[in-house]
Amino acid sequence: MIQTTDLVALSQEFGNPLYVYDAEKIEFQYKRLTNAFAKVEKLRINYAMKALSNISVLKLLKNLGSGLDTVSLQEVQLGLHAGFTPDKIIFTPNGVSFEEIEAVAKLGVQINIDNLSVLEHFGTKYPTVPVCIRINPHVMAGGNENISVGHIDSKFGISIYQIPHILRIVENTKMHINGIHMHTGSDILDIEVFLYAAEILFDAAKQFQQLDFLDFGSGFKVPYKKGDIETDIEELGKKLTKRFLAFEKEYGRELTLAFEPGKFLVSEAGYFLATVNVIKQTTSTVFAGIDSGFNHLIRPMFYGSQHSIENISNPKGKERFYTVVGYICETDTFASNRRIAEIHEGDTLCFRNAGAYCFSMASNYNSRFKPAEVLWKNGKGHLIRQRETFEDLLQNQIMVEV
Numbered sequence: 001m002i003q004t005t006d007l008v009a010l011s012q013e014f015g016n017p018l019y020v021y022d023a024e025k026i027e028f029q030y031k032r033l034t035n036a037f038a039k040v041e042k043l044r045i046n047y048a049m050k051a052l053s054n055i056s057v058l059k060l061l062k063n064l065g066s067g068l069d070t071v072s073l074q075e076v077q078l079g080l081h082a083g084f085t086p087d088k089i090i091f092t093p094n095g096v097s098f099e100e101i102e103a104v105a106k107l108g109v110q111i112n113i114d115n116l117s118v119l120e121h122f123g124t125k126y127p128t129v130p131v132c133i134r135i136n137p138h139v140m141a142g143g144n145e146n147i148s149v150g151h152i153d154s155k156f157g158i159s160i161y162q163i164p165h166i167l168r169i170v171e172n173t174k175m176h177i178n179g180i181h182m183h184t185g186s187d188i189l190d191i192e193v194f195l196y197a198a199e200i201l202f203d204a205a206k207q208f209q210q211l212d213f214l215d216f217g218s219g220f221k222v223p224y225k226k227g228d229i230e231t232d233i234e235e236l237g238k239k240l241t242k243r244f245l246a247f248e249k250e251y252g253r254e255l256t257l258a259f260e261p262g263k264f265l266v267s268e269a270g271y272f273l274a275t276v277n278v279i280k281q282t283t284s285t286v287f288a289g290i291d292s293g294f295n296h297l298i299r300p301m302f303y304g305s306q307h308s309i310e311n312i313s314n315p316k317g318k319e320r321f322y323t324v325v326g327y328i329c330e331t332d333t334f335a336s337n338r339r340i341a342e343i344h345e346g347d348t349l350c351f352r353n354a355g356a357y358c359f360s361m362a363s364n365y366n367s368r369f370k371p372a373e374v375l376w377k378n379g380k381g382h383l384i385r386q387r388e389t390f391e392d393l394l395q396n397q398i399m400v401e402v
């Protein structure tokens with residue numbers, strides 16, 4: 001796996017701010033998951049590409065055997081561009097237009113519907129196209145309220161209590177339901193809660209006779225620092241496999257077990273490198289101001305995620321307390337009162353867990369360029385996205401004098 005010295009060298013080679021992804025770690029996580037469910041004959045991992053959508057990362061996952069979980073037509077198109085065949089892609093949108101769902105279905109991609117009105121409309125218009133339904137089991141799987149999506153007031157999925165209505169639509173339209181799905185949101189702290197939600201899905205599955213797959217979504221929690229709780233994938237694998245195999249017998253038909261992890265596959269593989277522009281002592285703290293902001297990494301400000309930060313230019317330095325902030329003209333605090341090896345202006349700070357929902361949420365706020373991205377593989381850094389240039393900022397803008 002990548003070492004601190006490699007990161008220092010990459011920051012010198014490609015410049016900061018920079019995203020680096022360790023291919024070996026992505027492979028490691030992919031194999032961890034498939035090993036945990038090795039006893040399931042038909043296992044399908046659909047990488048939730050909204051976490052990190054660089055086409056070289058997609059290609060890497062494709063070569064590992066992964067499928068793709070997508071939430072927009074554009075993600076589907078990127079996936080096809082990266083070489084995924086339509087049968088390896090599932091489309092799990094929320095609140096998109098009917099036209100978008102139609103366009104994706106026409107590409108031959110499995111669609112997943114999470115709304116009764118859309119289900120009825122789609123089933124009426126395309127009774128022969130198989131559809132998966134997203135069920136909301138109303139289970140609180142823990143995590144931040146922005147990323148916990150299975151609870152009672154969530155906008156996601158069709159309520160488990162509305163199964164009779166789903167069945168009525170299926171009967172009326174003669175449509176074919178080939179899968180059912182749940183995604184209880186990010187950060188499952190307790191696998192018992194996950195297994196409980198799975199029971200609800202098994203129960204729902206019995207109502208449909210022609211299923212090909214059961215999709216348990218994702219929400220696996222990853223550690224952000226040493227000692228953090230993480231989803232025990234191996235334990236979940238053991239328990240859910242047993243339950244799944246028993247259910248398959250009961251159901252009387254072979255089923256595919258599907259997952260769609262984002263964070264689990266790529267979070268820990270990512271590093272974000274930024275240069276310290278200024279150190280500012282105030283009456284209450286020492287600020288380290290870096291050449292970045294929430295335009296490049298918004299998670300700490302958006303939902304309070306705690307990325308660990310190291311000073312890789314002075315890893316053995318005496319530790320002191322810092323508040324790490326960005327250069328955006330708005331408060332953009334990455335971390336408050338963090339213990340970091342002594343920082344000098346010009347040092348490179350390294351943010352961990354920067355693989356998922358980091359670059360993919362980056363913007364051009366303050367008219368800054370989005371960072372470059374590098375994929376580390378076989379001891380070498382491969383540039384997979386150039387740093388933006390001034391031309392990129394002007395592209396699509398039209399200067400008129402009216």
Ligand SMILES: *Cc1c(COP(=O)(O)O)cnc(C)c1O
Nearest residue numbers: 048092183186218219261262263
């Ligand atoms: C975002 C999302 C995922 C991935 O969630 P992670 O917490 O990153 O694993 C999976 N399924 C659906 C439907 C999603 O929207």
